[in-house]
Amino acid sequence: MSDRNFLEVENLVKHFPIHDRGVLFKKQVGVIHAVDGISFSIPKGTTFGLVGESGCGKSTTARSILNLDSPTSGRILLDGQDTTKIFNSKDNNEILKLRRKMQYIFQNPYASLDPRMTVSDIILEPFVIHKHIPKSEWHNRLYQLLELVGLEDYHAERYPHEFSGGQRQRICIARALAVQPQLLIADEPVASLDVSVRAQILNLLRDLQHKLKVTYLYISHDLSTVRHICKRVAVMYLGKFVEVADTDELFDSPLHPYTQALMAAIPIPDPEVIKKRRSTLPGEVPSPINPPKGCRFEPRCIYNKEHDCVHKAPKLVDVGRGHLVACEKVT
Numbered sequence: 001m002s003d004r005n006f007l008e009v010e011n012l013v014k015h016f017p018i019h020d021r022g023v024l025f026k027k028q029v030g031v032i033h034a035v036d037g038i039s040f041s042i043p044k045g046t047t048f049g050l051v052g053e054s055g056c057g058k059s060t061t062a063r064s065i066l067n068l069d070s071p072t073s074g075r076i077l078l079d080g081q082d083t084t085k086i087f088n089s090k091d092n093n094e095i096l097k098l099r100r101k102m103q104y105i106f107q108n109p110y111a112s113l114d115p116r117m118t119v120s121d122i123i124l125e126p127f128v129i130h131k132h133i134p135k136s137e138w139h140n141r142l143y144q145l146l147e148l149v150g151l152e153d154y155h156a157e158r159y160p161h162e163f164s165g166g167q168r169q170r171i172c173i174a175r176a177l178a179v180q181p182q183l184l185i186a187d188e189p190v191a192s193l194d195v196s197v198r199a200q201i202l203n204l205l206r207d208l209q210h211k212l213k214v215t216y217l218y219i220s221h222d223l224s225t226v227r228h229i230c231k232r233v234a235v236m237y238l239g240k241f242v243e244v245a246d247t248d249e250l251f252d253s254p255l256h257p258y259t260q261a262l263m264a265a266i267p268i269p270d271p272e273v274i275k276k277r278r279s280t281l282p283g284e285v286p287s288p289i290n291p292p293k294g295c296r297f298e299p300r301c302i303y304n305k306e307h308d309c310v311h312k313a314p315k316l317v318d319v320g321r322g323h324l325v326a327c328e329k330v331t
């Protein structure tokens with residue numbers, strides 16, 4: 001696999017304005033700081049993991065990369081192309097060409113499939129929109145995609161309600177692969193599935209990456225699945241990265257107190273180990289409308305009395321072997 005970065009995200013910011021509806025006009029009264037200046041890159045053919053609690057900005061990051069939500073600022077390069085310029089150009093042909101390069105696997109396969117459409121209609125819809133292959137080849141390609149994700153030809157004429165959760169997610173993956181993308185963003189693709197099915201879907205994603213040389217951005221709050229599939233991982237808290245490292249390095253040596261708390265929350269089938277590792281973070285996650293001025297984790301940090309993080313946010317610093325951490329205690 002190539003080490004060339006296929007996706008580069010530079011200082012990505014996404015804010016959502018809050019409006020107070022007046023009698024005659026709307027007035028902006030605040031801003032939700034969903035994503036606040038994150039940067040990362042993904043080499044071609046590898047998997048980058050994005051982890052954190054619900055509401056930390058993971059899905060907003062994904063939607064901003066795909067321009068489902070327009071970024072407030074920052075730069076996104078896909079295979080050397082500035083995607084923001086292309087989306088802002090309003091050139092439909094160029095936009096469709098760019099969208100064929102990157103696709104989304106949604107979290108909930110029960111909600112992301114139209115119950116009134118057959119599997120055939122669902123997978124053929126991208127062909128109708130993009131017209132990237134001749135119509136005479138559509139059905140052959142349909143059956144190829146079904147086989148690729150482990151489904152049978154006769155499944156094409158069934159409706160989503162006739163499938164299990166794991167099978168529905170396979171349909172979602174086949175739909176995403178219909179336009180032969182080079183980047184797949186998997187937004188918690190196994191979160192709504194039974195534990196017994198999760199490993200099957202994760203193994204399918206790994207097999208597809210090996211066969212198709214596709215690049216993944218894998219989003220999850222489940223660290224066990226992240227370790228199974230990702231090469232490098234970023235830990236996100238309230239719109240910012242607090243730690244970034246290769247997967248083994250992060251799991252073997254978590255440095256940031258938030259990462260350590262997440263690691264301690266991983267279920268282990270051993271009561272004695274659980275007693276030793278259990279860690280409870282004090283307080284609540286601050287509001288993204290009014291985040292702390294300094295380190296965003298400072299109000300909940302066990303070290304906040306030892307270091308002055310209230311007014312100055314620590315920067316991500318490389319502490320060796322490409323392990324980045326934003327914590328004054330560590331750096």
